[in-house]
Amino acid sequence: MCGIVAYIGHRQAYPVIVKGLKRLEYRGYDSAGIALLDGSLKLYKKMGKVAALEENVIGKSLDGNIGIGHTRWATHGEPSDRNAHPHMSNSGKLAMIHNGIIENYASLKQELIKKGYRFSSDTDTEVLLNFIEDIQKNNGSTLEEALRIALKRVVGAYVIVLIDKDNPDTLIAARKGSPLVIGIGKGEHFLASDASPIIEYTKEVVYVNDYEIAIIKSDELILKNLGNERQTPFIQKLDLELAAIEKGGYDHFMLKEIFEQPGTIYDSLRGRLDVQHGTITMSGIENNIDKIKDANRILIIACGTSWHAGLIAEYIIEELCRIPVEVEYASEFRYRNPIINRGDMIIAISQSGETADTLVAIETAKEQGAVILGVVNVVGSSIARLSHAGAYTHAGPEIGVASTKAFTAQLAVLTMIALRIAKERNAITPERYLHLLQELHDVPEKVSEVLEKADLIREVALKYQDATDALYLGRGYNFPVALEGALKLKEISYIHAEGYPAAEMKHGPIALVDEKLPVIFVATRDAYHEKIVSNIQEIKARKGKVIAVITEGDETVTSLADDVLPVPAADELIAPIISTIPLQLLSYYIGVAKGYDVDKPRNLAKSVTVE
Numbered sequence: 001m002c003g004i005v006a007y008i009g010h011r012q013a014y015p016v017i018v019k020g021l022k023r024l025e026y027r028g029y030d031s032a033g034i035a036l037l038d039g040s041l042k043l044y045k046k047m048g049k050v051a052a053l054e055e056n057v058i059g060k061s062l063d064g065n066i067g068i069g070h071t072r073w074a075t076h077g078e079p080s081d082r083n084a085h086p087h088m089s090n091s092g093k094l095a096m097i098h099n100g101i102i103e104n105y106a107s108l109k110q111e112l113i114k115k116g117y118r119f120s121s122d123t124d125t126e127v128l129l130n131f132i133e134d135i136q137k138n139n140g141s142t143l144e145e146a147l148r149i150a151l152k153r154v155v156g157a158y159v160i161v162l163i164d165k166d167n168p169d170t171l172i173a174a175r176k177g178s179p180l181v182i183g184i185g186k187g188e189h190f191l192a193s194d195a196s197p198i199i200e201y202t203k204e205v206v207y208v209n210d211y212e213i214a215i216i217k218s219d220e221l222i223l224k225n226l227g228n229e230r231q232t233p234f235i236q237k238l239d240l241e242l243a244a245i246e247k248g249g250y251d252h253f254m255l256k257e258i259f260e261q262p263g264t265i266y267d268s269l270r271g272r273l274d275v276q277h278g279t280i281t282m283s284g285i286e287n288n289i290d291k292i293k294d295a296n297r298i299l300i301i302a303c304g305t306s307w308h309a310g311l312i313a314e315y316i317i318e319e320l321c322r323i324p325v326e327v328e329y330a331s332e333f334r335y336r337n338p339i340i341n342r343g344d345m346i347i348a349i350s351q352s353g354e355t356a357d358t359l360v361a362i363e364t365a366k367e368q369g370a371v372i373l374g375v376v377n378v379v380g381s382s383i384a385r386l387s388h389a390g391a392y393t394h395a396g397p398e399i400g401v402a403s404t405k406a407f408t409a410q411l412a413v414l415t416m417i418a419l420r421i422a423k424e425r426n427a428i429t430p431e432r433y434l435h436l437l438q439e440l441h442d443v444p445e446k447v448s449e450v451l452e453k454a455d456l457i458r459e460v461a462l463k464y465q466d467a468t469d470a471l472y473l474g475r476g477y478n479f480p481v482a483l484e485g486a487l488k489l490k491e492i493s494y495i496h497a498e499g500y501p502a503a504e505m506k507h508g509p510i511a512l513v514d515e516k517l518p519v520i521f522v523a524t525r526d527a528y529h530e531k532i533v534s535n536i537q538e539i540k541a542r543k544g545k546v547i548a549v550i551t552e553g554d555e556t557v558t559s560l561a562d563d564v565l566p567v568p569a570a571d572e573l574i575a576p577i578i579s580t581i582p583l584q585l586l587s588y589y590i591g592v593a594k595g596y597d598v599d600k601p602r603n604l605a606k607s608v609t610v611e
């Protein structure tokens with residue numbers, strides 16, 4: 001988390017950086033700050049969003065062709081002006097921004113305090129900055145040398161960017177574990193956590209690798225490893241348009257992204273799914289099909305919403321391919337000495353491709369010889385680059401902090417992967433295979449039909465906006481949909497919500513049910529339909545309020561539920577992609593009705609680059 005932007009070149013740095021920080025606010029918005037170099041080193045920082053910083057600098061000197069900026073998601077030290085980045089070194093010569101965590105900051109801080117250093121924030125960043133300054137002072141070395149020495153002693157993850165009053169024509173950056181993209185313009189360079197602050201200036205970018213240091217002047221980019229050896233920058237062309245990262249007339253990014261789903265799901269299927277010829281072609285899978293089809297076991301690793309996509313994939317892969325699947329929280333997997341056997345395959349699912357826990361988990365698995373398949377949205381991201389093979393989800397940039405379109409695109413891609421493997425293993429009948437291809441092909445159309453009912457969903461949302469708790473229940477393929485529905489409600493409306501397998505309710509959560517508790521059932525027609533109808537009866541018998549996502553025309557559930565959210569009929573294996581849409585809209589409308597900033601819910605950040 002945290003967004004960083006830096007600029008060096010012929011333009012005024014301030015407007016470039018502020019605009020870039022706004023694009024990166026999804027990564028954290030506890031405070032924002034900027035440092036500009038124009039003879040003197042000017043530092044402005046403010047708690048809150050970038051808009052608060054802008055207000056704070058009105059009337060102040062903002063000149064300078066070199067600068068660094070930061071939007072923070074607090075780790076060490078509460079959100080406040082003093083903990084906002086950039087930080088200034090004790091001498092006042094250096095300023096630095098940082099995304100990541102320095103784990104051994106406490107011992108380094110003690111060392112520095114003994115030497116007389118003073119700290120004006122609670123951050124690990126200020127410690128690292130003064131540690132670098134101290135090495136520079138003691139060794140009489142250049143900033144670059146001091147940085148190299150410091151980074152060898154640092155434990156943790158970072159992207160840092162430094163400016164130095166004594167070298168006003170140079171930015172120095174370094175990366176390990178957190179993302180850094182450098183945009184290459186004519187006589188100018190742009191640095192950012194992702195490409196969104198860069199695309200309107202240049203499409204030529206370099207993704208800096210772990211353990212690399214970048215020395216950047218207006219017209220020169222030098223990359224070195226920590227051993228001081230020059231590295232050749234690999235320049236890539238961005239495949240991203242500015243319109244894709246703007247709101248396009250919607251009130252919020254979240255709403256825009258929910259409504260984009262017919263298009264994004266279509267994009268994830270396009271060129272891969274061919275119903276007419278009965279084929280699925282995904283080059284990353286094709287090139288590794290033997291290893292994949294013969295996998296003894298598949299481990300799916302992810303966090304949050306992506307983990308929910310993994311749970312649905314588990315059901316689908318086991319059903320279609322008959323390969324055992326385990327779904328792991330990346331944060332647990334990485335620390336519990338997991339058993340990885342020859343022939344195991346890992347599927348890592350991530351929207352951002354930068355989630356620290358997922359990244360480290362797959363690094364660990366890779367070291368132990370596992371084959372890594374990445375299902376990632378952000379092209380060129382760390383997880384995508386670390387994977388042996390993979391399939392991009394092609395959902396386009398997701399800016400709203402709550403994941404929506406990335407989730408449905410993940411489901412579309414994972415279903416295609418399952419179908420492709422099932423076919424290769426002869427584990428599926430040709431009829432079922434072709435039927436599911438057609439069902440998948442029809443999803444964008446069905447999602448459009450659900451979106452046409454947005455007003456009805458809004459009305460239901462308004463009825464329940466004052467709830468303090470909610471229970472989400474589903475069975476089979478719809479159980480992870482219930483988990484995802486509960487997560488969306490928590491994130492966006494701050495209403496406590498829990499997802500459960502509907503039958504598990506009787507083992508505890510049913511105690512919560514009273515006339516005030518909304519219970520949201522994902523009850524589309526499937527093999528367990530009669531069972532879930534019984535569960536609905538059990539809730540009604542205890543006076544709970546039932547809201548049910550149903551298959552259009554389901555009179556049985558309609559007669560029982562207080563409110564229904566109908567979706568078009570679909571095969572039970574494909575239904576989660578469709579039945580999740582009304583739950584996204586329900587959370588969105590409740591969050592908006594409560595007056596919350598749904599694009600930037602409190603305490604959250606889009607890209608969780610710290611563990």
Ligand code: F6R
Nearest residue numbers: 304305306350351352355402403
């Ligand atoms: C929920 C949400 C998070 C992410 C999680 C993983 O709406 O966005 O739970 O799903 O942080 O992020 P990625 O998919 O980027 O690895």
